[in-house]
Amino acid sequence: MREAVAERTGPIRDVRPADSGNHADIASTVTGERATVFVKAARKLPDRDGPEVMSLRWEARVNAFVGELAPRLLWSAEAEGWLVLAFEHVPGRHPDYSPGSPDLDPVARTVGRLQAIRLPDVVDRPVTTRWAGIGDVSPMAGTALLHTDINPGNVIIAADGSVSLVDWAFVSHGAPWVELGQMIPWLLAAGHTPGSAEAWLARFAAWRAADPEAIDHYARLHTAVWTLRSERVAAAWIKPYLADVRRWAAYRGALE
Numbered sequence: 001m002r003e004a005v006a007e008r009t010g011p012i013r014d015v016r017p018a019d020s021g022n023h024a025d026i027a028s029t030v031t032g033e034r035a036t037v038f039v040k041a042a043r044k045l046p047d048r049d050g051p052e053v054m055s056l057r058w059e060a061r062v063n064a065f066v067g068e069l070a071p072r073l074l075w076s077a078e079a080e081g082w083l084v085l086a087f088e089h090v091p092g093r094h095p096d097y098s099p100g101s102p103d104l105d106p107v108a109r110t111v112g113r114l115q116a117i118r119l120p121d122v123v124d125r126p127v128t129t130r131w132a133g134i135g136d137v138s139p140m141a142g143t144a145l146l147h148t149d150i151n152p153g154n155v156i157i158a159a160d161g162s163v164s165l166v167d168w169a170f171v172s173h174g175a176p177w178v179e180l181g182q183m184i185p186w187l188l189a190a191g192h193t194p195g196s197a198e199a200w201l202a203r204f205a206a207w208r209a210a211d212p213e214a215i216d217h218y219a220r221l222h223t224a225v226w227t228l229r230s231e232r233v234a235a236a237w238i239k240p241y242l243a244d245v246r247r248w249a250a251y252r253g254a255l256e
């Protein structure tokens with residue numbers, strides 16, 4: 001795989017793993033003699049892709065349609081059982097989602113631009129499958145293009161102030177307000193109250209137009225899904241995430 005990368009970047013001088021991220025087996029800034037790229041790579045299973053590789057395929061598939069909002073996919077390669085994607089390297093920092101943060105306006109503009117992009121045919125994966133088996137998923141169904149994971153770790157603010165969304169592994173289609181609902185736990189984690197998070201979301205037409213009962217329903221199902229998941233998966237971020245989801249759902253009076 002190093003050879004496949006070096007063929008395109010020139011001899012590799014430095015490999016620097018990203019400060020966050022755990023889905024791809026490799027997510028690193030690779031500096032070659034001719035180019036610096038951001039490499040995401042995952043190993044295939046012996047007989048099929050496996051979840052990490054499938055996530056990378058989603059990222060690759062949608063990239064051309066979100067060009068202005070995401071680092072450009074420069075090339076991809078398959079070598080020795082690995083899938084390698086090389087993105088334009090975007091140096092920068094992650095936004096601060098806390099109340100009053102000056103980063104919130106540029107992030108909102110970027111989310112607004114995403115909400116204006118027409119759903120590409122390639123994104124034929126409904127977001128509703130996440131809550132399948134828990135309750136009626138039809139309120140979350142729709143044809144808006146959704147990133148679904150706009151947490152600060154997946155947003156890069158460059159020195160010139162431009163905002164990029166990375167990590168399109170979970171790209172899906174659904175009701176446009178689901179994108180905004182998915183941001184709520186991250187706003188709470190940064191210090192918002194449920195009320196101030198919702199006040200911020202009210203700037204989005206999709207949030208204002210959403211049926212409040214549909215949002216209540218989503219809050220209830222999302223709490224249920226993450227309650228189940230927290231019982232099965234030990235990752236450290238899940239408990240505080242679930243606590244924030246539940247705090248918001250309780251604020252809406254959505255929990256039985």
Ligand SMILES: Nc1ncnc2c1ncn2[C@@H]1O[C@H](COP(=O)(O)OP(=O)(O)OP(=O)(O)O)[C@@H](O)[C@H]1O
Binds near residue numbers: 027089153
């Ligand atoms: N094109 C890029 N240029 C520079 N840094 C990037 C780029 N893409 C991603 N990053 C950085 O690398 C980190 C990990 O990338 P990403 O979130 O895509 O990986 P991941 O392994 O899928 O992570 P996760 O566990 O969040 O799903 C991001 O938080 C971001 O800081």
Ligand SMILES: [Mg+2]
Binds near residue numbers: 020021022153154166
């Ligand atoms: Mg990420």
